Structure formats: structure tokens, C-alpha cells
Amino acid sequence: MAPGADIARLRVDGDAAGLYRAVDSDDSATAYGAVALLGDLAAGDAAAVGLLLEIVRRPDVFRIGLRLRAASALGELREPRAVPALLAMLSPPERGTAEDVRRRRAVVGALARIGTPTVVTELIRRAAAGIDSPWVLPHALTRLRAPEAVPALLSALDRLPPGDPPAWVRLVRALGRQGDPRAGAALLGLLGTELPAPVVRREILKALDGLPAACLSGLLDPRAAALLRPDLRDPSPRTGPLAAGLLARSPAGRAELRGALEEAVRGGPGAGLPVTVVTRCLTARGGRPEPCDGDGGRGGGDADLLARLLRDAPAPLVRRHAAAALAAVGGARAVDALTAALGDERITEAVAEIVARLPDPPVDRLLALLTGDGAAARRGAAVALGRLGCAEAAPALLAAVDGVDPAGVRAAVDALGALRYRPAVPYLAVLAADTGEPGTVRARAVRALGLIGAAGALPVVLAAARDPRGVVRARAAQALGAFAVPEAAEALGALAAGDADPDVARAAARALGRIGAPALPVLGGLAARPRPDGGPLMDDVVDALAECPGGAADAVLNRLVTDLPPGPARVRATGALSGRRVPEAVPALAALLLDDREYAGHADALRGLAAIGGEPATGHVLAYCRRFPERLETARGALGLLARRAPAS
Incomplete structure (x- = not known):
């Protein structure tokens, strides 16, 4: 018997009765897996819901762990018919052991998710009567959204032991979610008491901050300001x-x-x-x-x-x-x-960003500042006008490119790039090629040329990609991504494969993805000959390939999944290939499932196979469940997708 594959096939076939029979299996993995899959099936199958109810209602047949798993599924479904059986599971007196607390919390959690009036009434009654330990009910009370829950939450708060800050945090969050004036008053009052930990006080402030004004009338009391004064400092x-x-x-x-x-x-x-x-x-x-x-x-x-x-x-x-x-x-x-x-040298650029976001920015004043005497104000005005996309400023910005203040020149260059001002291309090209200029100024000019994207600027950007300064090469790599031509792709490939600066290499790989189809031969070469130090770079190569459409990119990703050594890049390639849903990917994805060193990529591979569908892909998913029945959780998403693809019986 191959229990993992058996229940997986039952899930794909939508066989609720078969899964119910499997719950009685002597094999624990099969029994618990069957309940989980029955819960997945129940989202659209009334018969499966009925069978989950049967499991919860039959303590004489099913052991407690299986009933708790079924209870959790019914809670997620918000199934009101489960309420009597779940309440019955709480009827034995609490034993106080850690295992008993865990079980009871699972039951009351399912009840709270269902949240019918009967549930609210009963949980509030239990809280008021102190029936359950402080470690049980708060977990459920935090889920309730009923006015009647507020007194119960306050009562539970009174009974909490001071040495349990996590329980305090849960209840404080629950009170904050109620949106009730009583909750606001209680939370504000807590600020004047001795609390078990600073984290609790911070959670009280967060809860108060999330309440509407109608719940915070207590803040109008002048004493509230005194309560908050220590927190301000x-x-x-x-x-x-x-x-x-x-x-x-x-x-x-x-x-x-x-x-x-x-x-x-x-x-x-x-x-x-x-x-x-x-x-x-x-x-x-x-x-x-x-x-x-x-x-x-x-x-x-x-x-x-x-x-x-x-x-x-x-x-x-x-x-x-x-x-x-x-x-x-x-x-x-x-x-x-x-x-x-804007004339403040230390903050002019930050202020410029703020001015550009004003509802009614003072454009005329900014234009005047752009040609004024103050260097800092000119720089700030250039930043603001560039952010505003003010085409009227372009001639003055172009004149500023010849300035002597490097910071002002950088701001003007950035603004011209943001405006995509094509008449600036010859001036920016001269600036980018002038080795006498500071590297940061030349790098900004190269970036602006990339933003403008004029074909005539390509030779300058290609030359910048060979510049001895890393900051210039990095900007050139970014700019080349705007030129979807083989020459740009080849230059980026050279940077990605051989630049001594890993940041430049990664910028080049990312830019290849923006070029698209012309970059495919280069990306294929990078994938075939990874740099010795290129772990993160290979991630960028994979991402770039994922942006390229067509069968050629599929083939390269397929090869990466097959040939890369175990590691993050192979997992990333698996995710990219899985998302493309091409039948040619089936062998590579199936082979990855056989490599236990690559477990992190198994869920993606399974989902990819399920998305492709068909008998071979489905067979590989079921074979995985047969081989690793204890990993059914990893395959649940794929099984659900296969079930949705299956023809209606």
C-alpha cells in the first residue's frame, strides 16, 4: 500500500468517501493527511463537510488528534453545524496539563472562527464564570467581534497572571480590535497602572492609536496628557x-x-x-x-x-x-x-522633495530661484522642478549644467533626465565623456541619458560602461537597459561576466531583463558560464530570464533547473520555470523533486507540474506523495490545483 499516493489520488478525484475511509488507517501520516485533504475538499463539497462533522461527533471512533484536525478545518469553513460537537469537546473538566491546554485552545479557536451568537454567548459565559484557565480563553476571545465580548475580554484581563506578557499582548490587541468606547476607556486606564512589561504598554498605545475618535473620549481629560507624557519621552x-x-x-x-x-x-x-x-x-x-x-x-x-x-x-x-x-x-x-x-544647504534636497508634493506647489517662485544667486536654493529648485515634471524649467536647467557647483550640476542633470528633455542629450553626452568632471557628475549624466533613451546617446553610454570608475560603470549598466539592441546587451553581458565590482555586475544582469528578447543570447551565456563569485548574480540572471517571453527563455531556465548546483539560484529558477506552464519543463521539475537537497524548491516544482497538468505531470506529483507521505503538506497546494483542473465526475 502506498498511502501518500492513495490519499493524494483521492483528493485529485474529489473522492470524499475514500478520504473518510482513509482516516481510519493505522498509519498516522495517512490518517492525519486524509483529514487535512478532506478539509481542503470541503471548501466546495457538501459531502466532505458532512464527513468532517462525523469525525468531530464520534469520539468513540476517532482519536482526539484527528478530531482536533477536523475541528480546525470546520472552524476555517465557519461551519455552524459543528458548534454543538465542539462545545461537547470542552465539557470534560480541564486537567491543566500543557497538552490539555493545547487541545482546548484548538477547540475554542475553531469556535471563535465560527463566531455564531451561540458561540459568543457560551465563550462569554465561560470567561465570566472562570471555567477555563487564563491560557485557554484569551486565545479565542481575541477573535470575537461582538459588543458582548468586551466585558468578557475585560474580565479575562483582570484574571491574567502578571508573569505572562504574551497573554496580555493578545488581550490588549483584542480590545483594540473591538472598536468599542468601553475598550478605549479600559486601555487608557491601564496606562495608569503597573504593567508586566514595556511591550504591554507599547501594545496599549498601538491599540489606542487604532481606535476611532468616538472610542477615545477619555483623551479629552487633561489627566490623559499627563499619562502619555512619559511615553512621549x-x-x-x-x-x-x-x-x-x-x-x-x-x-x-x-x-x-x-x-x-x-x-x-x-x-x-x-x-x-x-x-x-x-x-x-x-x-x-x-x-x-x-x-x-x-x-x-x-x-x-x-x-x-x-x-x-x-x-x-x-x-x-x-x-x-x-x-x-x-x-x-x-x-x-x-x-x-x-x-x-530651500536655501538651507543641509536640507535643501529634502525640502525640495516636500515642496514638489504640495497640493499647489509654488512653481513661479521655484523658477525664479533656479536663476537666483543662492547655490543651495538653485539646487533645491532644480530638484523640485524635476520632480514636478515642469517642462518650462528645462532651458534654465540646461544652462545650469555649465555651472561650477558640482551639487548644483548634479541636481540639474537629474532634473533634465526626469523631464526626458531630448535637446539636453548633446550637453549631457559631453558631460558624461569629460574625464575632468567628478565621477558622480558624469555618472548622473549617464543615468539621465538612459532616462531620455535617445538612440544617439548609445555610443556615449557604451563608452561609460568601460570607464575605470565603478560609479560611472554602475550608472551605465542601468542606462543600457533602456536600449533594446544587441550592442547594449553585449556590453551588459561583459559587465555581468567580468566586472570586478559585484554591484556593477548585478546592475548589468538586472538591466538585461529590461532589454528583453535581444538579451536572450547573452543571458544564456551567463547561465552557462556563471562567475565563481556570482551566487547573487545568478539570482539576477534568473530574474532577467523570467522577464523574457518565449521558448528560448524557457529552454535556458529548463537547463538551469537541471544543471545548477543545489542552492538559492536553483530554487529561484524552479519558481520562474514553474510559473511559465510549459510542458517542456516537466522533466526538469520532476528531476528536482528527486533531489532532497533542494527541498526548498519542491513546493514550487509541484505547483508548476500541477499547473502544466496532463498525465505525466500529474503522475510526478502523485509519485512525490507516494515517496514522501510525511510531506503531504508540501503538496497540498498542487493537489488542490490538480483537483480544480480535473474534469467533473
């Missing part, structure tokens, strides 16, 4: 932002945030609050959630305060966050301050 990078967001929901909380910002303006972060605290406040001021008092607290006062911080804060990090918060506040004062901040 917590050294953990995850706690402070949550506290700041909650403070921003109420007048007292917003006053707390303003106080933090004013302290920073007066003395700088080093004289009072750390930089991280100030940036948390700014994040909340600019992008806060719905306030509990119906007032966003926005207005000139905020803009003035943030503008002062943007201008005067010593730390560039704080100034960047102030710019982001100002953009969210909006208004004429914010636009004025942001435009002025």
Missing part, C-alpha cells in the same frame, strides 16, 4: 510616535506637543528634549489622526511655530521633520517658510 523609537499621535487628538495633548516644540525652539534639542522626541512631535503635528474634539488644531499658530523650528533648530534632522509637518499644516505661511528653507 520614552527612548524606544516605537513608543514616542504613538504617544505623540494620541496627544495630538485632544486640546491638552496638543498643548503638550506645542510645549515640546517651544522648548526645542527656545534652546534646541540639546538643551531640553532629544532630537527624536522633537521629531515625534512634528510627525504628530503634521499628520495626526482624527481629533477627539472635532478640532484639528491647525492654523497660523502651528505654522509660525513650525516655521521658527525649520529656520532655527540646530539639528538638520529636526529641520527636515519641521518641513514635513509644515507641508501637512499647509497655508501661505507654510509655503513661504518651505520656499525659504
